[in-house]
Amino acid sequence: MEVTYATGKYTAAPLLAKPRPRAPLVSQLLFGEPVRILAVTPPYCRVEMADDGTEGYILADQLAPVDTATFRAQVERPAFALELFCPVFTDTYGLPVTFGARLPHYDGLQLRHGTQRFRYSGQALLTAQQVPEPDLLLRLARKWLYVPEFRGGRTPTGVGAGELIQLVARLANLRLPREPAAMCQQGRGVDFVLQCQEADLAFFQDDRGRIVHVGLILSGGQVLHVCGRVRIDPLDHFGIFDRERGRYSHRLRIVRRLLPDAPPEAAVELGPKRTNAEEESQQILIF
Secondary structure: OOOOEEEEOOOEEEEEOOOOOOOOEEEEEEEOOEEEEEEEEOOEEEEEEOOOOOEEEEEHHHEEEOOHHHHHHHHHOOEEEOOOEEEEEOOOOEEEEEOOOEOOOOOOOEEEEOOEEEEEOOOEEEHHHOOOOHHHHHHHHHOOOOOEEOOOOEEOOEEOHHHHHHHHHHHOOOOOOOOHHHHOOOOEEOOOHHHOEOOOEEEEEOOOOOEEEEEEEEOOOEEEEEEOEEEEEEEOOOEEEEOOOOEEEEEEEEEEEOOOOOOHHHEOOOOOOOOHHHHHHHOOOOO
16 A cells, blocks of 8 residues: 655654755654655655645655554644653653654653654643644744754754744644745734734845745844844844844844734834843743
């Protein structure tokens, strides 16, 4: 019987642009994430990630074949790992999983992955039980502070700007494209910067006017984004101000809102320049 569905078998498998070892990295497939198998060209499979349609090549050994029911459950009713790193254990070995990994057939303590049963003792989140709220998005995003930048990366060893926003939003039951240029088509536009609210998404353009960067708006005129590392920087009408270099690093293009409108008094005031000490203090506001 031809295999048509699978999930990530290990911690994070590279999704490559071509079926060869040194091909450019497109993205990463996390433990338990569902994919459709489009073609098999040993030792690689061409797959499509179920959430956003991203295609690429993964070694067949990095995939765990699943039936249709398991595939649909991992798409529609997944349980997510919330810890940056936390292993799952059998009686004989442990396997590290990262933030955003999916826990198949999870009952609050155990999960079944392939033919193995694992124990997971970290924090987990059942997305189907969550109503997207700004506080949830912000708490999840702050867990990533100081993780290094790695384009295409989706783990705490390295993460891209669009990849971080996509991961955090997915845990709040929001499905977004991976690239900022496509992501900015989601939600509703915010006409005036003074109307920004926490958890709005700010998009930034390059010199050619192309959307190339995204960040999550916080209170106090700040934005959480990935530039060298996951960081919090001041945001105003012009864009992101880099305190370390004393200049603007990204030019603001548009703000989009994914969540319901909050009362007018909840608007975020942009402009104040925060200190590094204040950035560090934000990291304690996590689960």
